[in-house]
Amino acid sequence: MKALTWHGKADIRCEEVPDPKIEHPQDAIIKVTACAICGSDLHIYGGFIPEMKSGDIVGHETMGEVVEVGSANKKLKVGDRVVVPFTIACGECFFCKNGYYSGCERTNPDHKKASLLWGNYPAGLFGYSHLTGGYAGGQAEYLRVPYADVGPIKVPDSLSDEQVLFLSDIFPTGYMGAEFCNLKGGETVAIWGCGPVGQFAIRSAFLLGAERVIAIDTVPERLELARAAGAETLDFLEVDIYDAIMEKTKGRGADACIDAVGTEADTGSSFMAKIDRIKQATFMGTDRPHVLRQAIHCCRNFGVVSVIGVYGGFLDKIPLGSAINRGLTFRMAQTPVQRYLPKLLQMIEQGKIDPTFVITHIAPLEKGPELYKTFRDKQDGCVKVVLKPGLKEAPSMIKQEPAHA
Numbered sequence: 001m002k003a004l005t006w007h008g009k010a011d012i013r014c015e016e017v018p019d020p021k022i023e024h025p026q027d028a029i030i031k032v033t034a035c036a037i038c039g040s041d042l043h044i045y046g047g048f049i050p051e052m053k054s055g056d057i058v059g060h061e062t063m064g065e066v067v068e069v070g071s072a073n074k075k076l077k078v079g080d081r082v083v084v085p086f087t088i089a090c091g092e093c094f095f096c097k098n099g100y101y102s103g104c105e106r107t108n109p110d111h112k113k114a115s116l117l118w119g120n121y122p123a124g125l126f127g128y129s130h131l132t133g134g135y136a137g138g139q140a141e142y143l144r145v146p147y148a149d150v151g152p153i154k155v156p157d158s159l160s161d162e163q164v165l166f167l168s169d170i171f172p173t174g175y176m177g178a179e180f181c182n183l184k185g186g187e188t189v190a191i192w193g194c195g196p197v198g199q200f201a202i203r204s205a206f207l208l209g210a211e212r213v214i215a216i217d218t219v220p221e222r223l224e225l226a227r228a229a230g231a232e233t234l235d236f237l238e239v240d241i242y243d244a245i246m247e248k249t250k251g252r253g254a255d256a257c258i259d260a261v262g263t264e265a266d267t268g269s270s271f272m273a274k275i276d277r278i279k280q281a282t283f284m285g286t287d288r289p290h291v292l293r294q295a296i297h298c299c300r301n302f303g304v305v306s307v308i309g310v311y312g313g314f315l316d317k318i319p320l321g322s323a324i325n326r327g328l329t330f331r332m333a334q335t336p337v338q339r340y341l342p343k344l345l346q347m348i349e350q351g352k353i354d355p356t357f358v359i360t361h362i363a364p365l366e367k368g369p370e371l372y373k374t375f376r377d378k379q380d381g382c383v384k385v386v387l388k389p390g391l392k393e394a395p396s397m398i399k400q401e402p403a404h405a
């Protein structure tokens, strides 16, 4: 089959690899009909995620049609159309039983290195380094889905692939980011990052009762998409973000702050961000936590800092003094996707949200390597890329303007 494989920094290839096989009776194999490129894939592309091996198949936002099921699978049948959560969960351990699927203790068997780095280990993830199980990813023609009777959710034929694909990750992630904010109605939420994850966080914050959303980025079409959802926007290259948020909140700060940027904060965004970049390049630091620092300073006393942007290691100069003295609450996670699926699928069916608003590029799988670069560099108005194996190569790549939903 064809699959996108990692071969080093900025080196993703579309290659022929062996087809996946059923390895365990609970497995299923799906024929991928659509998959997407995520900001988390960009951390791999940028070489910031350790323990990748040359030839690893990447991708963790995937859906398709079941073509084979293992003998112990109780839920899926050949022909079912399913979306696959990026977190692999057993459904039976302490964490899964409590809804913390991304903390599953059974799906990341070779976890010594992860435990050494993080003190303990999280669940296995598709296409995301050998720290999280080294599972083959879903930017491919076929995908082996372990614990297939736990994770995948069947989707109705009345909804298109584009409408349901983001249930695999970015819709639940944005929703979780807003849910962490503990909104009761009427709050002001500041959201850093208007990438696909930030866009879902903005819309989810409004759905959960926020009165105002202040969205921060610098990419014009992403800011425009945020405004289309009703957010006020700030360009971090144009204004001082701290001053602007204090002014907008009469000196109090935002009720909740969501970091939807993570480890690759723009180095142009501050002097500290440049220092972070230098430390990263000289192996003196692992991440660029500029946004997290700003989110802490911009949060009101006893507010919530919700971290959904991914970090990897040991973060420098985090103003914990500000957080303890002002009573902030921190929430963060790799999303326990399974926990959100039924509710969010229902919201799509009821028309409360149409996740297609974020898509700008739809192309065949073979265009993946080129589109990783386009997405990373935010060229060509790119907000979200969907890849469709087998899509007949159109005269030019299919591209749609972001919908002003």
Ligand SMILES: NC(=O)c1ccc[n+]([C@@H]2O[C@H](COP(=O)([O-])OP(=O)(O)OC[C@H]3O[C@@H](n4cnc5c(N)ncnc54)[C@H](O)[C@@H]3O)[C@@H](O)[C@H]2O)c1
Binding pocket: 038, 039, 040, 041, 042, 043, 169, 170, 173, 192, 193, 194, 195, 196, 197, 198, 216, 217, 218, 219, 222, 236, 260, 261, 262, 263, 264, 265, 266, 269, 290, 291, 307, 308, 309, 310, 311, 333, 334, 335
């Ligand atoms: N927690 C989870 O389970 C989970 C799931 C999916 C993605 N993520 C993470 O969410 C983050 C965002 O993903 P994405 O797909 O939207 O990626 P993306 O790279 O498209 O978006 C990041 C955005 O942040 C903006 N940005 C950079 N520096 C900034 C700054 N200083 N202030 C404000 N904005 C800034 C960029 O311009 C960009 O638009 C990534 O870190 C990704 O790994 C986490």
Ligand SMILES: [Zn+2]
Binding pocket: 038, 039, 040, 041, 060, 061, 086, 169, 170
């Ligand atoms: Zn993702």
Ligand SMILES: [Zn+2]
Binding pocket: 089, 090, 091, 092, 093, 094, 095, 096, 097, 103, 104, 105, 106, 107
């Ligand atoms: Zn489990």
